[in-house]
Amino acid sequence: MASLTLDRVTKVYQQKDLPPTRAVKDFSLSVKDGEIIGLVGSSGCGKTSTLRMIAGLESVTEGTIRVGDRPIHHLKAAERNVAMAFEGYALYPPLRVSDNIAFSLLRGRMPKEKASERVRMIADLLEISDILPLYPPNLSGGQQQRVSLARALVRDADVFLLDEPMSQLEPHLRAKLRARIKDYLIEHKMTSVFVTHDQTEAMALADRIAVMSEGVLQQLGSPVELKERPTNLFVASFIGEPTMNLLKGQTADDGGTLQVVVEDEQGRRAFAIPLPPGARGRVPNGKRVHVGLRPHKLIVGETNGRSVPRVYGTVVSNQWLGDQTYVGIEIGGCLVLAVADQHVKATVDTQVALGLAPEALHLFDVESEIALLHGGDVAAESQTALLHGGDVAS
Ligand SMILES: Nc1ncnc2c1ncn2[C@@H]1O[C@H](COP(=O)(O)OP(=O)(O)OP(=O)(O)O)[C@@H](O)[C@H]1O
Ligand SMILES: [Mg+2]
Structure with missing residues (x-):
């Protein structure tokens, strides 16, 4: 575990024959060691792009990213020790669920016995023990999503990035897992950033919430601060249900x-x-x-x-x-x-x-x-x- 710092990070996508898209603009954020940050904002405001730059799956156009004191924005994804659960799951179809979850542990040379034990523990936590022998194409959306989450949480990473980790789950299971995941993140002091469209989830899980609009960070604050002292009209109207x-x-x-x-x-x-x-x-x-x-x-x-x-x-x-x-x-x-x-x-x-x-x-x-x-x-x-x-x- 370690702190995470984004300093004036910008992402511009260049596509052939199209004008450039400025997806993230001058984004600065300091996540303390062991802190849980919720990232919220309208669809297309740059949340996934921000996580992908931290994970090393997208290049950083401008700015720097550090884990602890170590700059990581120039490193390959595999060299960053950052774990990510993806919006689109990104599971390996030819591998069983258990092997999908164990994949990065075994690649990191963890002994097989210890890796299996870890996989069992995280599968228990997310209620997917019964599907460990199955293959991803034979799973429901909610099951695939939990496998993707398990594959990230099982690791000993410095930083955990969770992109809408529970969006496919029914409300009852979501509320139950939310409480368990929070305990797990706190117990293991896991520095994490998670994206959600669910304000209750953001309020319940996060120490602080970052609100984005059109690629720009609008406000970073505790759930109470955002409710009681929204910095501008966007945050005021975005945070709170029903809306202000x-x-x-x-x-x-x-x-x-x-x-x-x-x-x-x-x-x-x-x-x-x-x-x-x-x-x-x-x-x-x-x-x-x-x-x-x-x-x-x-x-x-x-x-x-x-x-x-x-x-x-x-x-x-x-x-x-x-x-x-x-x-x-x-x-x-x-x-x-x-x-x-x-x-x-x-x-x-x-x-x-x-x-x-x-x-x-x-x-x-x-x-x-x-x-x-x-x-x-x-x-x-x-x-x-x-x-x-x-x-x-x-
Ligand atoms: N690979 C890409 N190439 C070009 N443009 C992209 C690419 N990925 C994202 N974008 C654009 O960047 C902007 C931000 O996208 P991003 O996926 O980061 O949004 P988001 O906040 O995660 O949205 P959602 O809540 O819908 O998942 C959008 O305008 C999107 O069209
Ligand atoms: Mg997204």
Whole structure:
């Protein structure tokens, strides 16, 4: 195991008679020894290209890659000691599953007995012991995928790269294996980068998550940081299920509070959202902003004694999903989705109060799309300021 460092890595694909594709741009990332990084982003944003450059399956156009202090970007794949589980599995069809998994161990001159023991252990972990004697063409997609994962995890590599390692598995098995794989990675202190389209998987497995868009790293942070302090509009709308409500508006100082006046496409005044005390001075009055409201942080109906600003709207949909309620509310011509952890009895076409907890609210600059304010941070800071009230009095 070792740390992994990508320093300003760029990948340009050149294809005959076609313009070059800049798949990865100036990508820098430091993965600590034993750390688990989740890599997420829309399809085609450069996730697989990034892993393939680390593994040595694609050349690096610009930049450097190091494992520990050792530069590896100029080395052949076989010289890097990096293990990878592929999106397309890439198994050897003429070899049995057991031999596919043992292949790199035996090539690395591990004694046969020890290699078999390792293969049995990893097959147990991934629930593929019963298919060890079979050949890859006779396996289901989910089985092939676990063989590919086993072939990577079984190795004593410095770095482990897993490209959508569980995408083909049914949700129940996926949740079970996710927990086991996490324990295994932690127990063996395996430095790893995994790609996933499943946010729950990213949140559950990763120490930190890297969010990419169009070849560019947007933000690297813990799952909580990405949720509570998204650096820009892309990360805010990409992370979180259901996605953040996004409205357009303008800040307005009414003399008492700073508010965002939300407007629809016609520029009509729709409704005002009071910003948390302490927001004044952070965002200039009259600034055009994207307003983000996290569905899970909005409070439908009773606020359970919490004092938060409230707005009123009409219920347009109410879905009880077994352990959560999704409530669609129309406020001043804008549709806002709120999620409650309990069963909410809000009937369609009736009026409901929506509590705007500060932590639900995020503002982004309209032009640059960079975050201007996270309501939760402002509220927490003004709480802290209250604690120092005695200082001010004396
Ligand atoms: N071998 C290649 N030759 C030319 N272009 C490529 C090649 N591989 C990938 N690309 C292009 O590079 C970009 C990034 O592709 P990549 O496979 O890294 O995306 P990804 O994030 O892994 O997507 P997905 O989530 O769909 O797997 C895409 O525009 C893709 O078309
Ligand atoms: Mg991919």
